[in-house]
Amino acid sequence: QVQLVESGGGLVQTGGSLRLTCTLSGRTFSTSALGWFRQPPGKDREFVAAISAREGHTSYANSVKGRFTVSRDNARNTVYLQIDTLKPEDTAVYYCAARKTASRALAAKDYDYWGQGTQVTVSS
Numbered sequence: 001q002v003q004l005v006e007s008g009g010g011l012v013q014t015g016g017s018l019r020l021t022c023t024l025s026g027r028t029f030s031t032s033a034l035g036w037f038r039q040p041p042g043k044d045r046e047f048v049a050a051i052s053a054r055e056g057h058t059s060y061a062n063s064v065k066g067r068f069t070v071s072r073d074n075a076r077n078t079v080y081l082q083i084d085t086l087k088p089e090d091t092a093v094y095y096c097a098a099r100k101t102a103s104r105a106l107a108a109k110d111y112d113y114w115g116q117g118t119q120v121t122v123s124s
Contacts, residue, residue, distance in 0.1 A: 015086065
């Protein structure tokens with residue numbers, strides 16, 4: 001059974017930082033592209049960042065470029081999302097997702113497995 005477990009969310013002040021962690025089990029991590037999405041209160045889920053399986057190529061939403069960094073550690077079956085210079089509009093539930101293929105994707109529909117989400121709240 002494939003499982004994705006996120007952690008690292010919390011309440012932080014504007015300008016602060018967080019590192020979200022997501023661990024994959026039940027599937028070969030090194031062949032899976034991974035993505036981060038978020039769902040702000042009352043809004044639809046949106047793409048945040050993605051990383052390919054082999055080369056580690058990354059993609060980011062325009063709203064987070066320069067502040068968010070996605071990385072992966074294949075030895076630990078873990079993907080990270082470093083979030084810096086947090087803004088109140090970053091408040092959301094953050095989800096990690098995995099694909100059955102190695103190439104990254106920006107659309108939620110292209111991901112096969114999802115974690116349960118972790119809450120990030122940024123106070124002004």
